[in-house]
Amino acid sequence: MIAAAGLAHQYPLLRVGAAPATAISVPGFWSDGRHLQSARQASLGAEWLLPGAFTAGATGFASRTRDLTDLPRTCNAMRTMTTEEATRDCGDARSTGVAYGIELALRRPLTERLAGWLSYTLSHATERYGAGTTTTARASAFDRTHVGSAALAYQLSAGWRTGARIVAYSGVPLLLPGSADGTVAARALRQPWFHRVDLRGEHRWNLAQGRSISLVLDLLNATFRRERIKTGCGPDAEPGALCSGHGSLFVVPSAGLEASF
Numbered sequence: 001m002i003a004a005a006g007l008a009h010q011y012p013l014l015r016v017g018a019a020p021a022t023a024i025s026v027p028g029f030w031s032d033g034r035h036l037q038s039a040r041q042a043s044l045g046a047e048w049l050l051p052g053a054f055t056a057g058a059t060g061f062a063s064r065t066r067d068l069t070d071l072p073r074t075c076n077a078m079r080t081m082t083t084e085e086a087t088r089d090c091g092d093a094r095s096t097g098v099a100y101g102i103e104l105a106l107r108r109p110l111t112e113r114l115a116g117w118l119s120y121t122l123s124h125a126t127e128r129y130g131a132g133t134t135t136t137a138r139a140s141a142f143d144r145t146h147v148g149s150a151a152l153a154y155q156l157s158a159g160w161r162t163g164a165r166i167v168a169y170s171g172v173p174l175l176l177p178g179s180a181d182g183t184v185a186a187r188a189l190r191q192p193w194f195h196r197v198d199l200r201g202e203h204r205w206n207l208a209q210g211r212s213i214s215l216v217l218d219l220l221n222a223t224f225r226r227e228r229i230k231t232g233c234g235p236d237a238e239p240g241a242l243c244s245g246h247g248s249l250f251v252v253p254s255a256g257l258e259a260s261f
Contacts, residue, residue, distance in 0.1 A: 045059030069094060097127045
């Protein structure tokens with residue numbers, strides 16, 4: 001059995017005058033009685049040794065974070081992930097975040113010629129904001145109900161190792177606002193699933209006295225997948241559509257050196 005618990009604190013981010021929070025924000029204290037953000041986390045898991053050098057594990061986890069800030073968004077568009085215009089500025093809106101779930105994993109260590117892991121996480125994350133009778137709970141913008149990943153690494157020769165990883169998870173939660181006259185109710189939806197493939201190659205040179213140096217080449221999102229993280233409606237939508245998804249494309253090649261002494 002493996003158990004862990006923790007308590008962490010950090011400064012909240014505050015706006016600088018009327019400047020957009022996406023342009024500049026600074027750590028500091030609010031003017032009222034609440035100060036540091038606090039997070040309580042706990043997990044409990046178990047592992048089993050299997051034939052063939054495999055290890056299986058299951059871990060349950062939960063966390064609660066108080067006084068989260070949500071500076072980039074405005075109040076009536078908060079956590080809706082839409083580009084709906086706001087009716088008022090949210091300022092330093094705070095919320096309480098709750099997350100819980102379970103992770104299942106199967107792995108084979110890198111000391112084996114063929115190594116890898118397979119994992120699946122089922123989780124839920126919500127944020128509650130407001131006060132008194134106006135308290136509202138919604139799915140967090142970071143909520144991903146299903147997350148799966150698989151990776152393989154293979155020792156080609158004494159110096160070369162290659163590997164690949166695929167990651168897939170359910171899309172960003174989306175709350176489409178209802179009409180102003182109340183004839184159309186708000187709808188809770190999700191953006192499409194996202195997945196990507198990462199590639200890695202490594203060449204190691206062994207030196208004297210157990211030392212080594214490695215050249216590592218990585219390519220994140222080798223499949224050039226675009227993740228939808230925001231939805232635009234009305235004038236922000238694609239031609240002919242009521243609402244359409246917007247996202248960013250990232251492809252990150254990198255090269256580096258690793259040394260072991």
